[in-house]
Amino acid sequence: YRVRSIVHVCTGRPEAALADVARVVDLAGDGNAEAINLRAYVRGLVGREIDQGLDEIERLMMGMPEPPPEYLDTRGFLRHLAGRQEGALADLDAAIEQTHLQRRQMMRLRGHMDGIELLQGMRSLDHALAVMCHHRGLVLEALGQSEQAQADFDAARQKGFAPERGIL
DSSP states (O other), rough: HOOOHHHHHTTTTHHHHHHHHHHHHHHTTTTTHHHHHHHHHHHHTTTHHHHHHHHHHHHHHHHHHSOOOHHHHHHHHHHHTOOOHHHHHHHHHHHHHHHHHHHHHHTTTTTTSSSHHHHHEEEEEEHHHHHHHHHHHHHHHTTHHHHHHHHHHHHHHHTTOOOGBBBO
């Protein structure tokens, strides 16, 4: 259902995407943070139920001392869609900073972990950064900072941002 919801997003079927992601939350249980984050994010991707997604991700993050970068990204993206650009920018800056930190920490493990595992981890972090940079570019564009926005869009493409491949 997780993968299928993203396929529905990519193929322009928002109702099916929302139905599948609701099923993910049902199967995982209401307290499953990853499922809740996914539902909030899919809501943003299809441009529906933005306020519910924002409420959901904010409730989820409320009890976390330091939310993971992907949750900050989701909240930043939803804040952008809700027209709350300053809060969105703060979230996305923090998400990108934390992800860069994770990337540096992973690089320090080079030589101490399997090379394939390292490459897969780096690719995953680069895809996350690609999406986060794209989201921040949208926010910067909305704030009228077109040069910085273009730099983020370029960085996103360099790191693999490709909605047609499900990296969105």
